[in-house]
Amino acid sequence: MDIHLYDTKQRQKVRFEPAVPGKVGMYLCGPTVYSDAHLGHAKKEVAFDVVRRYLTHAGFEVRYVSNVTDVGHLVDDADDGEDKIARRAALEKLEPMEIADKYFWSFVDDMGRLNVLRPSINPRATGHIPEQIRLIEELIAAGHAYESNGSVYFDVRSWPRYGELSGRRLDDQEVGTREDVRDEKRDPRDFALWKRAERGHLMRWESPWGEGFPGWHIECSAMSLKYLGENFDIHGGGMDLEFPHHEAEIAQAEAAGHGFARYWMHNNMLTIGGEKMSKSKGNFTTLRELFERVDPMVVRFLLVSSHYRSVTEMNEDAFESARNGYARLRDAYREVERRLVDAPDVQNPDLTARIDAHVRAFEEAMSDDFNTPRAVAALFDLTRDVNAALAGDVGRAALTRARDAYRELGGNVLGLFAESGAAGAAQDEGELVDALMELVLEARRHYRLQKQWKEADALRERLTAAGVTIEDTPTGTRWKK
RNA sequence: GGCGCUGUAGCCAAGUGGUAAGGCAGAGGUCUGCAAAACCUCCACCGGCGGUUCGAGUCCGCCCAGCGCCUCCA
Numbered sequence A: 001m002d003i004h005l006y007d008t009k010q011r012q013k014v015r016f017e018p019a020v021p022g023k024v025g026m027y028l029c030g031p032t033v034y035s036d037a038h039l040g041h042a043k044k045e046v047a048f049d050v051v052r053r054y055l056t057h058a059g060f061e062v063r064y065v066s067n068v069t070d071v072g073h074l075v076d077d078a079d080d081g082e083d084k085i086a087r088r089a090a091l092e093k094l095e096p097m098e099i100a101d102k103y104f105w106s107f108v109d110d111m112g113r114l115n116v117l118r119p120s121i122n123p124r125a126t127g128h129i130p131e132q133i134r135l136i137e138e139l140i141a142a143g144h145a146y147e148s149n150g151s152v153y154f155d156v157r158s159w160p161r162y163g164e165l166s167g168r169r170l171d172d173q174e175v176g177t178r179e180d181v182r183d184e185k186r187d188p189r190d191f192a193l194w195k196r197a198e199r200g201h202l203m204r205w206e207s208p209w210g211e212g213f214p215g216w217h218i219e220c221s222a223m224s225l226k227y228l229g230e231n232f233d234i235h236g237g238g239m240d241l242e243f244p245h246h247e248a249e250i251a252q253a254e255a256a257g258h259g260f261a262r263y264w265m266h267n268n269m270l271t272i273g274g275e276k277m278s279k280s281k282g283n284f285t286t287l288r289e290l291f292e293r294v295d296p297m298v299v300r301f302l303l304v305s306s307h308y309r310s311v312t313e314m315n316e317d318a319f320e321s322a323r324n325g326y327a328r329l330r331d332a333y334r335e336v337e338r339r340l341v342d343a344p345d346v347q348n349p350d351l352t353a354r355i356d357a358h359v360r361a362f363e364e365a366m367s368d369d370f371n372t373p374r375a376v377a378a379l380f381d382l383t384r385d386v387n388a389a390l391a392g393d394v395g396r397a398a399l400t401r402a403r404d405a406y407r408e409l410g411g412n413v414l415g416l417f418a419e420s421g422a423a424g425a426a427q428d429e430g431e432l433v434d435a436l437m438e439l440v441l442e443a444r445r446h447y448r449l450q451k452q453w454k455e456a457d458a459l460r461e462r463l464t465a466a467g468v469t470i471e472d473t474p475t476g477t478r479w480k481k
Numbered sequence B: 001g002g003c004g005c006u007g008u009a010g011c012c013a014a015g016u017g018g019u020a021a022g023g024c025a026g027a028g029g030u031c032u033g034c035a036a037a038a039c040c041u042c043c044a045c046c047g048g049c050g051g052u053u054c055g056a057g058u059c060c061g062c063c064c065a066g067c068g069c070c071u072c073c074a
Helices: A039-057 A084-092 A096-113 A125-141 A218-228 A239-255 A296-304 A316-340 A349-367 A372-389 A396-413 A431-449 A453-465
Strands: A004-007 A012-015 A023-028 A061-066 A145-148 A151-154 A191-196 A212-214 A234-238 A263-267 A270-272 A312-314 A469-473 A476-480
Touching (some): A023 A218, A039 A096, A039 A263, A039 A396, A125 A191, A125 A212, A125 A218, A191 A239, A239 A263, A296 A372, A316 A372, A316 A396, A431 A469
Parallel strands (some): A023 A061, A234 A263, A270 A312
Antiparallel strands (some): A004 A012
């Protein structure tokens, strides 16, 4: 099945065709590691994780490169001001590199809980200073960059294609650069490739232009080219990076004579209570905090329930809804696995055909610009048919097919089921809890056999209060968290 | 000021011009000792006003509301 994706540069859906048949090179702009990851990072990471997973499902071999920005870059003004990591380092009284490491591993941990696959390569900006310097030298040699007072700037006027990705004309742009810095530039819209390190600046490296540090865009051009080569397939990131970050990346690479990304994908933003999440609005949520009250898998489910190019609204109602909807899918998957243990040898041609149809619907949705909401709808349609069929006899063949659908589509593609399978953490509470639950359920079974409903119900109510749900079925009593 | 996006049921959210996917919540029913789960049924004048069309949520114009980028931001 052909995969179509929305290419930001062409502003339309186009058929995806990798440069090298069977292989896909993907680059995603990663985090600047100076604070805990928040919901916005989660939307971006999950969105492109799903792209990667679906391409893998479709048979491509994907090399997925996502950088770690551990050079601080700048807090406020375009080209001057304090380094974000340095500021945080001062705040926490740690070395800049301690800050970078601390929040990098924190990020890895958060993404792991969201079941985001680790990148094939996770290059760090500070580990690629020579590559960045080399690229800057190429740009100077090509006449598209110039040194000025120890800093190097990209000469925007020398590169007419600057603005093509984002559809901006230079003349329309506001000029926010501080005046003293503007003096170093030929044009106020020129952006820094290399910055002279002032006295006291902590992160600094030797360069042909003196001690300094790389500009904010050059690392992505240098590292994507290094690990994916020229003309790699997909470059992703948040819409807010479209300009100037990605525009600059393209200019840096192409002006130096390197072919760059063939498709550009951008995920939309996220709102909380209808507003963009931001520290100043008081609706800022770190994943760390969120995971204390919402299961990461539920967060992921909520994220894939909206399209990556749509604004995702997150509020308490949405979390609650996602919690219940997710449980419905997961429970159906679990039930299928349970029934598979001693499945009868009967055929269910009607059910099998329906399962196949839902799988097809899922793949059609995903092949159409990774339409995860429609794909999720296909899983719910599947679930209704499966649940309805489970009221009767379902044979091994049909159950296996249903199990495979959940495992591959819900699990491997959408990443909604932890690797341990349908059972997941909730069911695997450890031997002690299992034994204790067995004891409680046995006591309740006794009451029920004696028709001592009051006692049996009291047990159930106390379990409910403790967060355990009891389900009496014809084949016995089940419990779940 | 420039570029761009969004407004679909109480909430979340799809939707390729032919009369609205899916989920949550809600209502009624089946099953159950009662529940839970599951299943069945019900639940939308698609922000407003014009226009194009045999026909518009879907195209065009205007208006209203909200949002993003243009400065670090996912």
